[in-house]
Amino acid sequence: MSELHLLFTLATVHFVGLVSPGPDFALVVQSTSHHGRRAGLAIALGLAVGIFLHTLLSLTGVSYLIQQHPILDVAITVAGSSYLLYLGIGALRATWHYFRHTHGYAQTPKASANIGGSRSAFTRGFMTNILNPKALVFFISVLSALVPVTASTSFKFSVIILFFVIAWIWFSALAWVLSTATMQRxxxxxxxxxxxxxxVLFTTIGSGILLNLLTR
Structure with a gap:
């Protein structure tokens, strides 16, 4: 398989993984619906940087070493699942607040976008992706299966940049579309x-990861 063909295959697999419903997708939708375009784009960049780091660590073998080290693997799994639970409980509390107080969501996108700011949104996106244990497994599995050990450094660098760009474009496009005036209303x-x-999605995934950790 030529390097160009392999890059296309990797890009396709990566894109399918991105568009599949999961924590990253849900976070962009949720944040953009509340805080508008600026927050959504910051979330998108944070997610893309997280994917950049996942790809880099996977191609250099660091992620594999982490997965093989029981203490580090457990620590990352607990941290990631706990963060997803934190996001899930926060979202459920917001829902509860809305149904208890009719005007709980009366803020405009512009006003609510100032809550936390772009830096906070970027951090949330980055942390959601980099601490997701399933993302760690996905990148290790895909890259170890498709990228040959003999691949050149320039090819690996191309994969890292490709994964980052695809993720950034996809999540930014999603945030942009969801934040148009008509969609925002x-x-x-x-x-x-x-x-x-x-x-429900965040708490289910977070709880499932913790349960799986306790039973294995």
């Missing part, structure tokens, strides 16, 4: 239901 109306769905 619809998103604000269904924001509590998005929170509920994201809360």
């Amino acid at each position: 619809h998103m604000l109306r269904i924001a509590p239901y998005i929170d509920a769905l994201c809360g």
Whole structure:
């Protein structure tokens, strides 16, 4: 298989993984629905940087060493699942607040975007991706299976940049579309239901990871 063909295969697998519903996708939808375009784009960049780091660590063998070291593997798994639970509980609390107080979501996107700011949104995106144990396993599995050991440094560098760019473009496009004036009006109306769905998703994934850790 030529390097160009392999890059195309990796890009396809990576993109399919990105568009599949998961914590990253849900976080962009939830944040953009509440805080508008600026926060959504900051989340997108944070997620892409997390993917950049995952790809770098996987191709250099660091992620594999972490996975093989029981204490580090457990520590990252606990940290990642706990962070997902934190996001999930926060989303469910926001939903509960809305249904208890009718005007709980009355903020405009511009006003709510000032809560935490772009730096906070970037950090949330980065932490959600880099601490996701399933992301660690995904990148190790895909890259170890498709990238040959004999691959050149320039090829590996190309993969790292490719994964980052695809992730950044996809999540930024998603945030941009969801933050258009028409979409934002619809998103604000269904924001509590998005929170509920994201809360269930985050807590289910986080709890499932912890349960799997306890039973293995």
